[in-house]
Amino acid sequence: MGKIGGFKEYERIDENTIEVQERVLNYNEFTLPLAKNAIKEQGSRCMDCGIPFCHSACPLGNLIPDFNDMVHEEEWQSALEILQSTNNFPEFTGRLCPAPCEKSCVLGLIEAPVAIENIEKNIIERGFAEGWIKPQPPKKRTGKTVAVIGSGPAGLATAQQLNRAGHLVTVFERDDKIGGLLRYGIPNFKLEKAIIDRRVAILEAEGIVFKTNINVGVNFPVQELYAFDAIVLCGGASERRSLPTKGIESKGVVQAMDFLTQQTKVLYGETIPNQITATEKNVIVIGGGDTGSDCIGTSNRQGAKSVTNFEILPKPPVERSETTPWPFWPLQLKTSSSHEEGCERNWLINTKEFITDEKGNLTALKTVEVSWKISPGQRPQLIEKEGSEKIWPCELVLLALGFTGPEKTLSDQLGLEIDERNNYKATQYKTNKPNIFTAGDMRRGQSLIVWAISEGREAAREVDLFLMGYTDLPTKGKGDLPSL
Template identity: 45%
Template sequence: MADPKGFMTTPRQDWPRRPVEERVKDWDEVYVPGALLPIISKQADRCMDCGVPFCHEACPLGNLIPEWNDLVSREDWRAAADRLHATNNFPEFTGRLCPAPCEAGCVLAINQPAVTIKNVECAIADRAWEEGFAPPRPPDRLSGRTVAVIGSGPTGLAAAQQLTRAGHTVAVYEQDDRIGGLMRYGIPEFKMEKIHLERRIEQMRAEGTKFRTSTAVGRDVGAAELRARYDAVVIATGATAWRELDVPGRGLAGIQQAMEYLPLANRVCEGDLERSPMSAAGKHVVIVGGGDTGADCLGTAVREGAASVTQLDIYALPGAERDEDAEPWPTYPKIYRLSAAHEEARDLGTAPAADADARLFAASTLRFTGDADGHVRSLHLVEVDARRRPVPGTGRTLPADLVLLALGFSGPDRGDGLIDQLGLGTEPRGTIARDAGFATNTSGVFVAGDAARGQSLIVWAIAEGRAVAAAVDRHLTGSSRLPAPISPYDRPMTV
């Protein structure tokens, strides 16, 4: 604890964002380059050395937050990077993409703004790359055992890196043409520039991990064949089966799933396309769904030059402060948060009829109507009460040339045949069944991440990858020194 009074004398200061009118004209990250380091040591000083750090419990990775806060406050960046990487393979991902449940669990957050844990994490990770504190760590010797990891999202990459470093020969199979899963084609460039992903992939290659792209297991290569070729298989395909909206007019042209829309915009940034065939340019856009994926669609549509963008959220407008009775500290509260995309929409006035920024709260879609050519032109909605019952007399109509459905995901997609070919058991909600050791009912096949847990956060995905790696290592060798931060049955703190 470098400054015992830091939390009393220093106010919270977040990484500043670039001006809205500047950043919506490009796809670069929204933050002011270089503006974090000058403030971060003082922000780390605000960590209280509270004795019982609930931020540990709020973070499934068990990040050593007070330790690296103290080291950053003393500007010992090498030691801070060591402590950060001890529990997190990819802190530059979580430092940009995680909603920071650790900050909700910060003891200071009981009656003050929390420590900027997420910003400190990102600063350490970026400094580690700049100073060469994140070199490849190939194993001293190989075990002679082989592992196939199916899926290259955060779970698959974390599992692969841990198993490679343990000495196993690991190959990662990815159905897309590039490694990264949703981090590659689902997360917009303005939230995380892909250079951060590329650096980790190159680090993993240098450590010995093999990558097989454009290979859908179950279609391009048989799942049973793959199982026969490897000593163990880890399924980390994520939850890619999107939820549908079963209302009249759903079949009209111009109504797309968010994960049909976002990858095309990312491919434009990758240089694969000159212009997205689903571009929002000049269109009235309505996004159905109030979560992070919807916000990603919002920021993307704004950058593409939409005529208007409105986001519908089924939940009521949350308050600005935690409801201590319903969601007491240290749980993660549902409060009004202004993401970069919502700030842009608010300042640019993309949705004049919205309740706040671009969002209409407590709004439920009734139906779509279209033109003579079968293309969507309007979305009809109604306000709902806390039990999602329509409120009489509240119907309204929004112009809609492009509707994006961002309603979440129910589990892994069974269309590739992977589940059926391996004879895997499933849960009633559609996820792949597993036991307390991450093992499926098929010998030598393990499952981790959203494919088994269901849709979750990136920090839980990485924790699952690390934990399944320990389980596979134990299966192959009889014991393991790899850390297992969570069990399959652990869940976020709730009331």
């Protein structure tokens, strides 16, 4: 422990943010960094527990007490080395991760947990500012070639790890720029795209080849992949969930990702014919997760007349639920920065019909209040409350309902098996084809960025073992990088 009793001396302090009235006028990140001394104090709050539950809860196995201690000691370069030994992209997780580590922090049992995510963000940003983060090309090449399909966090982590092992890696991306959902699925006010570009430049300098506008199986024959010694599918879960509701095809009922992607592309100068916008409209966002929150923040920035959020589940408790005790991920009400910017939130409400005018344009939707009947051994049953129907005027509905699994283009053409959850079936990241692997949301289903990076790292280890018969790539929670 860097400072004995530091958790009793210092309170948790989070980043400040630009006032709502100002930040909704643009799409820039709006957090205000803490002073270096304040970050040191936050690192000093770490109790260096005998059993670091934070470390166990992190899908990457980040060595959290270790880098917290280095921050306390103001050994920032050592903190960076420790952080990067397990996490390829702390600049992404430090901004976007829901921080399961903090929810399992032992200090959180009695007071606010250690501000692990913010410490992580400050370490990596200090590293970039000081010029400590440099390309690490391998000292020798194996001559083995690997194709990585998809450039989201799983694909990028896979690519970097395999490149460091000395393999020749090519990443194929169907969009016009690298990043996957990091690029087009997450608004700029949460992740400015220069952050992605900064990292991609390093990966290119390390020797990774990126090819964009290539949709494997559509405008690029899958047969050409067999020229590579190994193939890793990291395309993500992109089949969007819809609703079996009357009027779902109405003009004005839009998938959240279409809405978010268009706005990001417009920010970077692309012209979108008939762009979907929330300007001067009554907007209803269906879905209470992070994507729904992103739609709320974007709608407010576009100048929506009103923004309302529907969630079919009950309102979570403000404090941790007894059903999810520490150190598990808690069932607990989450209020995002986008919610704070203006939104009416509603729980236990189900959409019954989308109402249109004679031209098919959305004008309103009909809802009903619901409850859930829980019976042991049975699936929860949705019960509608009689006489609770209500009409909500709206001109734009955004469906933020998550994803049902990966697209089947690649699995069909490559002859891959699908598991019971509609994902690409894999054992130790290996599909039923000997040189084809899969990782990230495509393998495990829709999940967190931190899980995607973890999947990419673990898949890379399996690919390296397949190609070479041995591997020096680290596994979860182990920080030793290969010496080449």
